[in-house]
Structures are given as structure tokens and as C-alpha cells.
Amino acid sequence: MRGPAYHSSRRAEFKRQGLCVRCGKSSCRQGKTDCKDCHQRERRLVEGREANGLCVRCGKDAQPGRRKCAACLEYYRQRYHSACERNGKSSSRRVPRGPQESVR
Numbered sequence: 001m002r003g004p005a006y007h008s009s010r011r012a013e014f015k016r017q018g019l020c021v022r023c024g025k026s027s028c029r030q031g032k033t034d035c036k037d038c039h040q041r042e043r044r045l046v047e048g049r050e051a052n053g054l055c056v057r058c059g060k061d062a063q064p065g066r067r068k069c070a071a072c073l074e075y076y077r078q079r080y081h082s083a084c085e086r087n088g089k090s091s092s093r094r095v096p097r098g099p100q101e102s103v104r
């Protein structure tokens with residue numbers, strides 16, 4: 001039985017069962033939502049994009065000297081900006097690294 005909601009709830013179901021939300025096969029790593037294989041594949045993809053000067057998030061042309069494109073930089077900046085405001089920290093401070101497993 002595969003109703004219309006099958007695909008939309010698939011990730012949530014995998015997560016609930018402790019399975020990788022990407023492939024649904026292997027069990028995910030502790031505290032993560034994807035398995036080691038998917039993590040390594042993603043890592044290789046990101047490294048390949050980085051090496052080619054592409055946005056590590058979406059694969060479009062990255063901004064010079066950056067790892068992300070303008071759209072993704074803006075996306076992360078807004079996320080960090082709101083997070084920083086909530087923590088009462090200065091938003092001008094550069095956040096060292098993006099959340100690696102934040103792709104939902």
C-alpha cells in the first residue's frame with residue numbers, strides 16, 4: 001500500500017526507524033540522519049564541487065573565494081543572523097563552518 005503520502009512521509013519514517021533518510025537501507029549513524037555510505041558519498045560530492053569552484057550546497061558557481069554561491073551564502077547568513085540574535089552575539093562575527101548535515 002503506497003498512498004500519496006508515502007513519499008512525503010518516507011524520510012520521517014526512516015528517521016523514526018533509525019534508518020538512513022537518504023537511502024533507507026543502512027542504519028544511520030548515532031545522532032545523524034544518514035548512514036556512513038551516504039555521508040561519504042555526500043562528502044566526495046562536496047569535495048568535488050569545492051575543487052571545481054562550485055557551491056558545495058547546490059553545485060552552482062560559487063562566489064570567488066567562497067565555498068557557496070550568492071544565494072546559498074545569503075541563505076546561511078540569514079540563518080546565522082537569526083541564530084546570533086537569539087544568542088545575543090554579534091552578527092558581524094564570522095561563523096567558522098556551516099552545519100554539515102543540515103540538508104533536509
Ligand SMILES: [Zn+2]
Pocket residue numbers: 020021022023024025026034035036037038039
Ligand atoms: Zn544511506
Ligand SMILES: [Zn+2]
Pocket residue numbers: 055056057058059060068069070071072073
Ligand atoms: Zn548554492
